[in-house]
Amino acid sequence: MNKRVCIFCGANTGNSSEIIQQALVLCDLLVEAGYDLVYGGGETGLMGLCANRFIASGRAVIGIRPKKLIADENSHSGLTELIVVETMSDRKNKMIELSDFFIALPGGTGTLDEIIETYTLHKIGFINKPSGVLNTDGYYDGLKILLDKMDDKGFLKEAAKDLLVIADTPDALMSEMRLD
Ligand code: AMP
Secondary structure, three states: OOEEEEEEOOOOOOOHHHHHHHHHHHHHHHHHOOOEEEOOEOOHHHHHHHHHHHOOOOOEEEEEEHHHHHHHHOOOOOOEEEEEEEHHHHHHHHHHHHHEEEEEOOOHHHHHHHHHHHHHHHOOOOOOOOOEEEOOOOOOHHHHHHHHHHHHHOOHHHHOOOOOOEEEHHHHHHHOOOOO
16 A cells, blocks of 8 residues: 555645645655645645645545535545545544645645644654645744744753654655655
8 A cells, every 4th residue: 555645735725826836846746756645635725736636646545524514515526535524523533544644735724733733643652653844935934933932931842843844845845754
């Protein structure tokens, strides 16, 4: 079975062509490295664009969605598998179970929630699966400042902070997470 990357990213597309372009470059690198995709299962936004990239390259793509979202909007029609769960928590647990590592691209609060959860579970030893963040155009500089503040004020140990890989380019993220 191929290893799987779980990608968290915007359900919206955003308004930055650089963010979209860099997200797709990273998808291509992950495809070339042989990874299949686990994600939120929607067809819209940056999320949908990334899924399309994996699907077009012939990789397996697993979408995981709660019933409520399926009732509200279309799921992606090209998925290898759609897994339907009850709640958003069930969904995150399933994403974590099925994936080998996690990457956050730019997105909104949903994306932030997801990557902080996987990083925190790794940090406290509930999972041994790394998390990384693509910091295109400094999108996550604010998160870096907050993590440094937590370290500075004694709420986050430096070694634990370094478990979350934050890289400015797709190439740097691939090599810092040792994915290539
Ligand atoms: P946000 O960053 O707030 O746009 O939320 C996007 C993240 O939350 C994605 O990584 C998805 O896993 C999840 N998510 C939020 N909205 C949806 C949706 N409509 N369909 C599927 N997943 C979603």
